[in-house]
Amino acid sequence: MPSVLEKLSTLFRKKKEELVEEEEETEEKKETTHAERAARYFLRRKSRYLDSYPLYEPWAYAYIFEDPKTGNLVYVVEEVTLNDREKEIYDQITEYIMWELEPPEREVDPREYVMKYARKAIRQFQLKLGRTPGLSWSKIQYYVERDLLGYGILDPIFRDPNIEDISCNGVGRPIYVWHRKYESLPTNIVFETEDELDEYVLKLAHMAGKHISVAYPILDAILPGGHRLAATFQKEVSTKGSTFTIRKFREDPITIIDMIDFGTISPEIAAYFWLAMDYKMTTLIMGVTGAGKTTTLNALANLLRPTYKVVTIEDTPELRLPLENWVQLVSRPSYLGGVGEITLFHLVKVSLRYRPDVIVVGEVRGEEAYVLFQAIATGHSGMTTLHAESIDAAVKRLTSPPMNIPPSYIPLINIAMVIKRVTKIDETGRPRPVRRITNIWEVKDYEDYIVVSKWDPVRDRFEMDLSKSIVLDHISEITGRSREELYEEVAKRKAILEWLHANHIRSYKEVASYIQRYYINPKAVLEQLGVEVR
């Protein structure tokens, strides 16, 4: 059995060799490798090595360790380190850039502009210093880019596609991450002093182009790259000093095919939703924080007919639709002094002027819900999410202040569903977090719901029954197609989704292209894919 050190060493020897080759004249050989540093961490804490992968080769790697006593896992970021001389030069370069950077003459991408300038500055220092054995310029460049343009100390974590959330609960406490495979994990990154943490929160606010201060200590904003940031400043509203939490944005959104792949939804349910979206059925997605509501909303809205006019209304722009005829509206907090606020309520009202087929509201919480329901009552279709765990709880919330939806409006919702994070034991016997759409109802009347699908936790299977579906009745009325024909339509769409899944066609653009082609010429798509409808 190779020891942990051996395992880690082999893992990174190759990378290390490349690095050393590139920086032949450096003293790097004297320094520790990632593997050695990780092994030291492991020995110090007597923890068990579980997993590791590169975050940004050859600079940063992630390790997952387990404390054998408690079974707790920890996420360790290992980055190359600067030696004293490199640190000194790094400080000089960053200072130089900060003082000397001049505003560009014409309109340019500010990031690219700073990047170019930083590279030029590094080259100038390099020329000035001449031969510099023991110095790695590429390492210095990594740090300059990381700190000036990137997310500084947390930059490696931002690069990890497995991380969904990053949060800091105050000074002296580890940064926590939510890992797709290992759930909530503390990391080895800690802001040790209040100044360091406050400075970082200010940096985040600046990056988002927003303001945070003692006078305005709460911030809700979008970071470059679309990450959603919520932060508090100093001890104004949070007892342990500044805090923040970041919901990372996925460059590559989760599609309906991914959801089938993850087992969040079955191909049959997905096909049912595809048909429901085709006929603009009003849909409500429920779940707790981080359950996957917005993701599901986005994946379903991607199934809408491309000719529909869609208006989306959100507090932070999270939705991404492959539609031409899409208007994305985003609310705006008040300016300092409390003026100029544009709420979801205002936006839902204004959206009606756009004559939308479908109004998508990221999440309903307040009086905007009432306007949305009024819009639905006058013939628009609606899609939204709500923080609730069951249809009863959702209806209770909808009909109470501040939403105040009259019970007679509740049947305007055609389909309601709950998405949950649940734990599954994987092949190795480890519990693994997964998401499942656990319940789907059709709303017949106030407090009268038809169960169309239920997830069986023991067998991890979805039990779907469309025999009592009133959504199919509605579609039948609109189209004049019989129930049998609609069952066949669901079966065809299911076969297409299964084909896409089997052929690993999952990206949002690719999936959209098949969906759109099916809308234009279903027969041609079925023939081209050669899918058999069972």
Ligand SMILES: Nc1ncnc2c1ncn2[C@@H]1O[C@H](COP(=O)(O)OP(=O)(O)OP(=O)(O)O)[C@@H](O)[C@H]1O
């Ligand atoms: N079906 C899924 N399978 C795997 N990961 C998912 C799934 N759905 C969502 N996620 C991931 O979970 C995280 C939270 O998802 P999402 O933002 O959709 O949740 P939410 O319920 O809208 O949360 P909030 O209440 O904070 O708005 C995201 O990082 C997303 O990529």
Ligand SMILES: [Mg+2]
């Ligand atoms: Mg959400």
